[in-house]
Amino acid sequence: MSLLERSLRAVWHPCTQMKAHETLPLIPISHGKGVWLYGHDGRRYLDAVSSWWVNLFGHANPRINAALRDQLEQLEHVMLAGFTHAPVVELSERLSALTGGALGHCFYASDGASAVEIALKMSQHYWRNKGQPEKNRYLHLAGSYHGETVGALAVTDVAIFRDAYAPLLRAATALPSPDARLAVAGETSLDYARRCAAVLDEHLRQHHHEIAALIVEPLVQCANGMAMYEAEYLRLARASCQRYQVHFIADEIAVGCGRTGTFFAAEQMNAAWPDFICLSKGISGGYLPLSLVMTTDTVYQAFYSDETARGFLHSHSYTGNPLACRAALATLDIFRDDAVIETNRQRAAWFTEQMAELRSHPRIRNFRQCGMIWAFEVDTTDPRFARAAFACALQHELLLRPIGNTVYFMPPYVIDEDEMRCLVRGTLRVIDATLAELGA
Secondary structure, three states, X not given: OOHHHHHHHHOOOOOOOHHHHHOOOOOOEEEEEEOEEEEOOOOEEEEOOHHHHOOOOOEOOHHHHHHHHHHHOOOOOOOOOOOOOHHHHHHHHHHHHHOOOOOOEEEEEOOHHHHHHHHHHHHHHHHHHOOOOOOOXXXXXXXXXXXXXXXHHHOOOOHHHHHHHHHXXXXXXXXXXXXXXXXXXXXXXXXXXXXXXXXXXXXXXXXXXXXXXXXXXXXXXXXXXXXXXXXXXXHHHHHHHHHOOOEEEEEOOOXXXXXXOOOOHHHHHOOOOOOEEEXXXXXXXXXXXXXXXXXXXXXXXXXXXOOHHHOXXXXXXXXXXXXXXXXXXXXXXXXXHOOHHHHHHHHHHHHHHHOHHXXXXXXXXXXXXXXXXXXXXXXXXOOOHHHHHHHHHHHOOEEOOOEOOEEEEOOOOOOOHHHHHHHHHHHHHHHHHHHHHHHO
């Protein structure tokens, strides 16, 4: 029995209708190098989506590999309850330093949804410890995606994920998304962001006494078709949260670690740091499951007590795993040693220039870019587009994963000029071929 047949028999794949694989076969991957994934049949695929937005510095990165080999010979894991170790301490210190010490405490988990759960629970428990248990509701943006565990799903506004599990979810309030595509005729994206922020401010004015926190994906709502918006919204939202004593949670699971042009997307709001930042995906370079929540000393002190029940009683068996933390430290070393943020800004500007043909394609709309993320809509309402384009891209040695009719690029930072040209030319062929197939 082949690897493909064994996988279909034994593995239940995520975010997948398994019956679809009757006509769209799985691709068994044997190894990766740089931006390329290689199948067992020898074919290769340019990983334009960083394997679900996690891989920053290429597959089989030699520096991260070396760090992991070294860590394997020292300590693979120890529980973080009652024990500690050098990698988790150093990682926490270095991340805090990137905020100038404003967010000086890190709580660890293994995946993005768990980080969101932690931030939500910490916020609500903070208010309980402060004698305000009535502050236990949450605000999020329309079209938001924060994960698929029960708490995270409650602040996620994507129907296909929510509807089946609605009976399990606690109600939260969705406020207008500042998605620039939603601006009305004659309204700038900046004006629209300010209009959305005014709605938030008025809602907080009326309901702040019952609201624990606002959670947002700064600058880009990735699962909402790569909805991009002005940093002005973040600045105004942060000010409103401070005015009405509501926590501000920045979910940077997808957009953190340099994706938007700064290490933390929240840096671009030019305001006080969030009360919580959630990180995952790229923090380990795409190597090992790792997530964390960064928060302030004010929050931390609300839990510091002789009473056990006032502590934050949340845990994961692999919290602060030494191997994952060591991969994250190697990732931070690359950011530092290679001046990645500055280099990426230059790289992104050049790449955007090379996409002129995409921007001028008659069936492409709303071309946009934020840091190392590019996106656009293909002018079609055919619900088969995403799956057909994904399959067609594989035939052109590309890994693309459209969201509806939105095509996006979120490649590893190590993509070079020739590989980007290959991606752009291949994508043009994929769009034309897919539209022709669907039209036929």
